[in-house]
Amino acid sequence: MVKSFLKKREAEIRKVLVYTLGLNLFVALIKIIAGHEFHFLSLSSSGLESLFDGSSNIVSLIAITLAAKPGDKKHNYGHHKHETLGSIFISGLLFTSALQLAFEYKEVILENKIITGEFGVIPVATILISMAVSFFVSTYEKREGERLKSSLLLADSAHTYGDLILSVGVLFSIICSYFGWYWPDIIIGICIILFLIYMAVSILRQNLDDLLDSSPEMQEQVLKEIESLPDVYNVHHFRARGNANWMQVDFHMLLTPDLSLVEAHELSHKAEDILKDHLRDYCNHVDVTIHIEPYEKEHVDP
Ligand SMILES: [Zn+2]
Ligand SMILES: [Zn+2]
Ligand SMILES: [Zn+2]
Structure with missing residues (x-):
């Protein structure tokens, strides 16, 4: 649709x-x-x-x-x-x-x-x-x-x-x-x-x-909204590039460790929808890639 x-x-x-x-x-x-x-x-x-x-x-x-x-x-x-x-x-x-x-x-x-x-x-x-x-x-x-x-x-x-x-x-x-x-x-x-x-x-x-892949400004409120989803602990490594026509966004998302793969995948789509909703007025096509990680007290990215 x-x-x-x-x-x-x-x-x-x-x-x-x-x-x-x-x-x-x-x-x-x-x-x-x-x-x-x-x-x-x-x-x-x-x-x-x-x-x-x-x-x-x-x-x-x-x-x-x-x-x-x-x-x-x-x-x-x-x-x-x-x-x-x-x-x-x-x-x-x-x-x-x-x-x-x-x-x-x-x-x-x-x-x-x-x-x-x-x-x-x-x-x-x-x-x-x-x-x-x-x-x-x-x-x-x-x-x-x-x-x-x-x-x-x-x-x-x-x-x-x-x-x-x-x-x-x-x-x-x-x-x-x-x-x-x-x-x-x-x-x-x-x-x-x-x-x-x-x-x-x-x-x-x-x-x-x-x-030169400059990053479009992103409202902090968007990240807060994603982080307020149940089982989402935090969003980090946020990257965005593109313009009003096309934008590519990727980020890491820390989730409750004992979620099933199905639940984690569903959450990632919810996060994607929030982001796309916010960007709808600014950009025609938004590509989102989310890297899902289990929550741990001291998360270190490799
Ligand atoms: Zn003219
Ligand atoms: Zn999917
Ligand atoms: Zn990470």
């Missing part, structure tokens, strides 16, 4: 990501074209940013599909780290595009080649459409993320809200061009470059943590 729920949940997250991907690619295309045609650096930079939002949607889609793929002979623990690898790749692409944009701006600023954006209905309409899409995507992802308890969707929703704020800046710079003020276009464009670099750094940092 739990399994069928997970499959349905993954299918629903996938649906949200596919819609978002389509919308991102659409706004990226119209912003890049309108930005080039009407000479607004901020508008085409914002288009490039949306293109990367689309590619990170693709990485998320691959991650969701791979996370559902069970372990095999070559990858006993499953395929979760493919997501980490994909995200690090995206972060590299972001850096490269930010540098490329910075190069364009260098020419504009150093060689004094002021680009004069042409005010028109099309650039204004383009950015308004983009703002409407960002607003829709951000609200939609927030609602679905809360319903499906998906940190992936919630993070993307927060990011899209940031895009909406940047778009206000782009709209401002287009309106300024009507009055012959061209510098806001450059300033907003530079803000977008900084935003791209910030995104690249935060994606890299988070995924290096995953790659």
